[in-house]
Amino acid sequence: MSFEWPWQYNFPPFFTLQPNVDTRQKQLAAWCSLALAYCRHHKLYTLDVMESQESPVFNNKKIERKLSTESIQVVFEELRKKGNLDWLDKNKSRCLVMWRRPEEWGKLIYQWVSKFGMINSVFTLYELTNGDDTEGEEFHGLEEWMLLRSLQALQTEGKAEIISMDDGKGVKFF
């Protein structure tokens, strides 16, 4: 399944940060959803500002337009405000992208657990993301740091507890 670009992607003004406030807000919203959709499609977890300028998301070779690094940072900052992104360094050159926020992931996992009646049982983290049972679930193959964050989110809600086991970490759902 190939990635489907939104209509804005072929609209040259999309690649210039608009000075008009209202227009800019709509533009940034479009950028945010495009960036997240792209990352989800390609299962990308970390992004580099410099590198992403060359990636097809921010660089449309067909219409010869690309988003400047400053504008990319603006988009990323917008994503951070929405809780979909964390900067990895102070210079804001690398970042973690969460196309679903930790709470959303947590919710998905909890739904799966309760669906199969496994509340009160213990799982290893590896089991959750790479086990045969979760095959076909959206969180299958999730990177460990992302999983951990989602479980932490569940833990604060009181729906799970992360426990240390001999060969790594486990989790118990309530």
Added chain:
Amino acid sequence: MDRFAWTNGLLEMNETLVIQQRGVKLYDGDDKAKLDVGAALLTTHRLIWRDLKNHECCIAVSLSQIIYFEEQAAGIGKSAKIVIHLYPVPSNKEPGPYQHSKFSYIKLSFKEHGQIEFFRRLTEEMTQKRWEKTVPQTVSTATGSQTGKTRAVGIVGIERKIEQKRKETDKNISEAFEDLSQLMVKAKEMVELSRSIANKIKDKQGDITEDETIRFKSYLLSMGIANPVTRETHGSGTHYHMQLANQLGDMLLAPLEGERGGMMALTEVYCLVNRARGMELLSPEDLVNACKMFESMKLPLRLRVFDSGVMVVQLQSHSEEEMIASALDNVTDKGSLTSEEFAKLLGLSVLLSKERLLLAEKMGHLCRDDSVEGLRFYPNLF
């Protein structure tokens, strides 16, 4: 050395200083003169030597006395010198420091250099012989006890010179303005002519077609306004500006309603108005002030200042919504437009067309694409 005579060191009429060199010692022939180090002054008429400390001690010899002169290069412990050979003592010579001398030449010894330039200027003066053209009327004396004549030196001399200069400038100026006043007379005739034509047109309104009337009026306009409002006729201040605004209103209405599309940059207005006026030009300040009066005088024109500071005169009926709508229509028609393309499309100046596009962008109807190819405007599809 006996050719030198005492002098007060002042210059004669027509005599000018050519060069002055400090640190010069005089030699009577090969012997050092019994004088200190001083300054040698070369004028158009004389060679003057003045003592460094005692300025009263000042002697001169006329350049006409010089037969020839030569350079003597510097050596170890010796300054460069200029040797000047002189004619025998003239019989009517004023008294000088030396009564007799066995030498017929003197030497200038340059302790502080400068001999090269001095020699060059001396050569120049000796070939030009400027002293011959205007011989000083009086021969100066140091004592000056017997001189009761008025002399063109000191303050009187300076005053006389200034007066002479003033008269000359006066003459030059009046000559220059003679042409101008003649032009003014002609201009008045031209204005009379255009006025009479205007009246004739009014009288024969029925006889000539409307087309011809318009053409005639446009001729008149390019020739000049028949009776321009000036500060002289209408005083200064508000009243003047109000009258001016009236006139501007009459004048600008036609072009604004016609090909200008309801808006003109103030610079354009300025050029148009002043071309129509011909004489009695408007200052930019007066124009702006007059334009500010449009609103209070209920004229159908308005002065508008864009965010960028660009000022335009536009028709009152020319509404912003219409302007933005037309910009949007045009951009939608073409898909996208640069301000240059838009200007060509509407026959506007690039400056004004850009202002319109920016305005439409500000209202959220357009959005921009700022790339290496330039700034393009697109319909706002966001």
